[in-house]
Amino acid sequence: MHGRSHPWANALGWLPETASQTGGPYVHIGCVPSFAGLEGMYGGRDLGAACRRDGHVGEAITVEGHVFDGTGAPLRDALLELWQADANGRFAGEDGSDPAFDGWGRQPTDGETGLYRFETVRPGRVAWPDGRMQAPHIGLWIVARGINVGLYTRVYFEGDPANEEDPLLARVEHGERRATLMARAGEDGVWRFDIHLQGPKETVFFDV
Template sequence: MPQKLGYLKETPSQTAGPYVHIGLAPGAAGFEIYDQELGWDIAGPHAKGERIRVEGVVIDGIGSPIKDVLLEAWQANAAGVYSHPDRADELEEGFRGWGRVITDFDTGDWGFDTVKPGPVMGRNGQMMAPHINLWIVARGINVGLNTRLYFSDEAETNAQDPILNGIEWERRRDTLIAARAERDGQAVYRFDIRLQGEAETVFFDI
């Protein structure tokens, strides 16, 4: 006799495991399946705005870099417009606004090139500071983690951002700010993600 729905046991949780790269970034795992990896080109060659690089590591609770992480990024273009069929006329040719990268298996470093996004109008009519949305998954993470990357040189717009202002402690807000530097004439933003500990990155339940 079939069990009643109310008596069914919860399915055990399972982390992403080492095979996440084979399925989502096979080229990086040594499998030449696609001519072009899905999600590696965020902005495209025709996007307007400042070209930037974003780099970092994902750090565990004891301070060690995690070397098998996959990150996905979503962002608006320099005019603050997300890729959507209804707004295609406001987007540059080839702009996807979405990308996928994995960490270096030896060092744990990750990074991607894109354009700096502009301020975005939120659903409630409040302007949000320039930011990049990140989703993180790896072994040991049962549910993908969502966070945001803001820019250190956008202090004025950051101060008005409703999401940042919704974080009670200013010290916690700082975990979402990527530090700007210059390398060979290009802007490079450093954003290390800490999964646990005193300086744990703010993650969002969405």
């Protein structure tokens, strides 16, 4: 979208590119309308509101946490999308994938507490392009005001022995930084994964 043109730009026959915009309220209106108080759209339920359905295969888990800014304050208007394989390591649409699991979800952070929550399943292992097996993981994409380009990170499961041989984790040069990619087990199948956008606890983000 172009802003107001300048005389010199018109004289040259082209318009300059305007500055990029960060995610604003329209992101929620279009993606999770219930967050903006718009009920009944998309057939009555926001797209991506549920990753799993009755009859799914594998261990049911909950992944939840906060997205913190550089001052340590939780963002209450962020939007996250989840992408993952099913319990057998197959993505939605692949032969043999679980028909009761979509492998994708979309959730806003809570407008009061900043908490996000995904009801999903613990994923299986999938192959790296060279054939090595990756550890079970979940991909997360994060947008919010102040973020010009969506951020991508991964959720691994603390204590999983497969983490030691995961090809992508091995590429994180500083070993202590890998801890920022680890979800920690709580009670009743809840895994805690906080995201820090800046600061000493900054989460590792990937350029994808």
